[in-house]
Amino acid sequence: xxxxxxxxxxxxxxxxxxxxxxxxxxxxxxxxxxxxxxxxxxxxxxxxxxxxxxxxxxxxxxxxxxxxxxxxxxxxxxxxxxxxxxxxxxxxxxxxxxxxxxxxxxxxxxxxxxxxxxxxxxxxxxxxxxxxxxxxxxxxxxxxxxxxxxxxxxxxxxxxxxxxxxxxxxxxxxxxxxxxxxxxxxxxxxxxxxxxxxxxxxxxxxxxxxxxxxxxxxxxxxxxxxxxxxxxxxxxxxxxxxxxxxxxxxxxxxxxxxxxxxxxxxxxxxxxxxxxxxxxxxxxxxxxxxxxxxxxxxxxxxxxxxxxxxxxxxxxxxxxxxxxxxxxxxxxxxxxxx
Ligand code: WQD
Numbered sequence: 001x002x003x004x005x006x007x008x009x010x011x012x013x014x015x016x017x018x019x020x021x022x023x024x025x026x027x028x029x030x031x032x033x034x035x036x037x038x039x040x041x042x043x044x045x046x047x048x049x050x051x052x053x054x055x056x057x058x059x060x061x062x063x064x065x066x067x068x069x070x071x072x073x074x075x076x077x078x079x080x081x082x083x084x085x086x087x088x089x090x091x092x093x094x095x096x097x098x099x100x101x102x103x104x105x106x107x108x109x110x111x112x113x114x115x116x117x118x119x120x121x122x123x124x125x126x127x128x129x130x131x132x133x134x135x136x137x138x139x140x141x142x143x144x145x146x147x148x149x150x151x152x153x154x155x156x157x158x159x160x161x162x163x164x165x166x167x168x169x170x171x172x173x174x175x176x177x178x179x180x181x182x183x184x185x186x187x188x189x190x191x192x193x194x195x196x197x198x199x200x201x202x203x204x205x206x207x208x209x210x211x212x213x214x215x216x217x218x219x220x221x222x223x224x225x226x227x228x229x230x231x232x233x234x235x236x237x238x239x240x241x242x243x244x245x246x247x248x249x250x251x252x253x254x255x256x257x258x259x260x261x262x263x264x265x266x267x268x269x270x271x272x273x274x275x276x277x278x279x280x281x282x283x284x285x286x287x288x289x290x291x292x293x294x295x296x297x298x299x300x301x302x303x304x305x306x307x308x309x310x311x312x313x314x315x316x317x318x319x320x321x322x323x324x325x326x327x328x329x330x331x332x333x334x335x336x337x338x
Contacts (some may be wrong), residue, residue, distance in 0.1 A: 002251065003027040003074060007060060007108065007164055008081030009035035009053065012191045013180055016078060016240040019048050019189070021214060024244050028053040031060065031069065031300075032082065036194060044188040050199035060104035070111040077119035077247055080108060082199035083153065086198045087127070087297055101153035101256065113168045119250040121243055124174040126232075126263065127151035131299040138305040139176075139263055147297040156323060165258035173255065174245045176234035178265035178304050180239050182324035182330035190331030200272065201233070203326070205253065205332035208285045217272050219294035224301060228272035232265035232303035235319035235327075239264055256312075265304030266317040274323070282322045283329045 004021055008014040009030030021028050022045070030042070030053050039057075046052040058065045060082055084090065084100040090097040112301065129137055129207075130144035146152035161172045169267060181201040183190030196212075197203040205213045220227040242264045249255060270278075276287050308317050 001025065002098045003029065003077040004073050004247065005029045005031065005078045006081065007031045007078070007099070008037070008083065008123075010034065010039070010041040011081055012282055013090065013177070014081040014235045015041050015045055015189045015241060016036060016184055017243045018045050018053055019184060020052065020237070020240040020244050022049040022051045023126055027071075029056045029075070030055045033057065033059045036084070037100070038192060047187050048184065048186050051297055060107060063107045066104070066107040066111045067114065070115045070117070071114070075115070075117050075146040077121070077250060078108065078117060079121040079123075079243055079247065080105065081123045083123065085150060087148045087150045087293050089296070090153075094149035097149045097153055102156055102160070105157050109160070109164045112170065113164070118168070118170040119248050120161065120170060120172040121248070121250070122157060122172060122174040124158055124176045125151065125154045126176050126178045126262065126265070126302055126304065128155050128158070128176060129302070132302065133270070135301055136267055136303050139261060141307055144309060147299075151263060158183070162259040163332060165232055170258065171250050171253070171255045172259050173250060174259070174261040175242060175246060175264045176261060177239060178234055178263070180236045181233050182235045182237070182319070183327040184237060187327070187330050189231055190328065190335065191313050192335070200275065201328050204276070204279055204287060205328050207289070208279070208283065208329060209332050209336060211336070212289065215289040216292040217275070217289055218292060218298060222294075222300045226271050226273045230269040230297055230301040230303065231270050232268060233270055233275065233321060233324060234264065234266050235324040238266075238317040238319050240332065242309065242313065242315050245313040249292040249313060260314060262309040263304040263306065265306060267306040268304035269301060269306055270321060278321055279325045282326050285329070299329060319332050
C-alpha cells in the first residue's frame with residue numbers, strides 16, 4: 001500500500017484530499033500545525049472513510065521538526081498544502097507569509113531529498129497569473145508580477161520546486177487552483193474560516209445564516225456583463241480528485257518534464273451576482289447585500305482552460321455549481337462556524 005504524506009491535511013482542501021486518498025487505497029500520514037484547522041477534522045475523516053490517518057502536530061517552519069520527521073519513514077509521495085493563504089493578510093504581514101510558506105517548503109524539500117522521496121504535488125494558485133490578457137486562462141499564460149505576497153509565495157514556491165526537481169532528480173506537479181468551494185456530500189467536513197471570512201462563499205453562507213448582517217460585493221463596475229467580477233468556482237471534491245489523478249501520474253512516471261503544472265477549474269466563469277442568484281435559487285434563502293468599492297488586488301475575470309488537465313490528468317470537474325453551493329449551505333447550517 002503506497003504511503004502518502006499530506007501536509008496541511010486537516011485544512012479545507014487537505015481534508016477532502018485525504019478522504020479521496022484513503023478511498024483510493026492509499027495509506028495517509030498527515031502533518032498539520034492546527035494554526036488554521038481543527039483536530040476534530042481527523043475524526044470526521046475517519047467517520048467518512050472508516051480509516052484513521054496517522055497524524056503529527058508539527059510546525060514545518062522548524063527545520064529540525066521536518067528533518068527528524070522523515071527519518072526512518074518510507075514515504076512514496078508528498079502532497080503539500082500547508083501554507084498561509086489569505087491575500088489581504090499577506091499584505092499586512094508579508095514576512096510571516098515568506099517565513100511560513102517559503103521556509104517550510106525549503107525544509108520539506110530538504111527532508112524529501114535526504115530520504116529519496118521524489119514525488120511531490122504542490123498546492124498552487126491561479127493568482128500566479130494575475131489578470132491574464134487571455135481567457136480562459138491556459139498554462140501558457142504569462143506569470144505576472146504577483147498582486148500580493150501570498151501570490152508571490154506561490155510563484156517563488158513553484159520556482160524552488162522546479163529547480164529542486166532538476167538538481168535532485170525529483171518529480172513534481174503544481175496544481176494551480178481556481179476557486180475551491182463547497183463541502184463533502186457527507187457534510188462531515190467543509191470550509192472552516194477562522195474569524196471574518198475573506199472568501200466569497202463562506203461569507204455568503206454566514207450572511208444567509210444571520211451570522212453576518214449583509215454581504216458587501218466588492219465592485220459593480222467591472223467590465224463584465226453585470227459589472228461584478230468573474231471567477232471559476234470548483235467543487236472541493238472535484239479539486240481533491242484532481243490530486244489523486246496528479247499523484248497517479250507521478251507514481252506511474254508519466255510526467256513529461258521533472259516539473260509539470262496544471263490549471264484546475266471547471267472552465268466556467270461565474271460573476272458574484274450570478275453566484276448570489278444561484279445560491280438564492282438552490283437554497284430558497286434571500287441574501288442581503290450591498291455594493292462597495294473594489295478590493296485591492298482583485299482581478300476582473302479569471303477562469304481556467306481545463307484542456308491540459310482533462311487530457312493529461314484524465315480528470316474533469318463533474319459537480320455543478322448548484323451542488324457546490326448547496327453543500328456549502330448545508331455545511332454552514334450544520335457547523336454554524338464563526
Ligand atoms: C471571489 C470574488 C471578490 C468576498 C482567493 C485567492 C486564491 C484562492 C481563492 C487560495 C472576488 C468577491 C469576495 C466578499 C466579494 N485561494 N468577494 N465580497 O479572491 O478570487 O481568490 O481565494 O488558493 O488564491 O486569491 O476569492 O472568494 O476572496 O473572491 O464581493 O466578501 O468574490 O471581489 O471577485 P479570490 P474570493
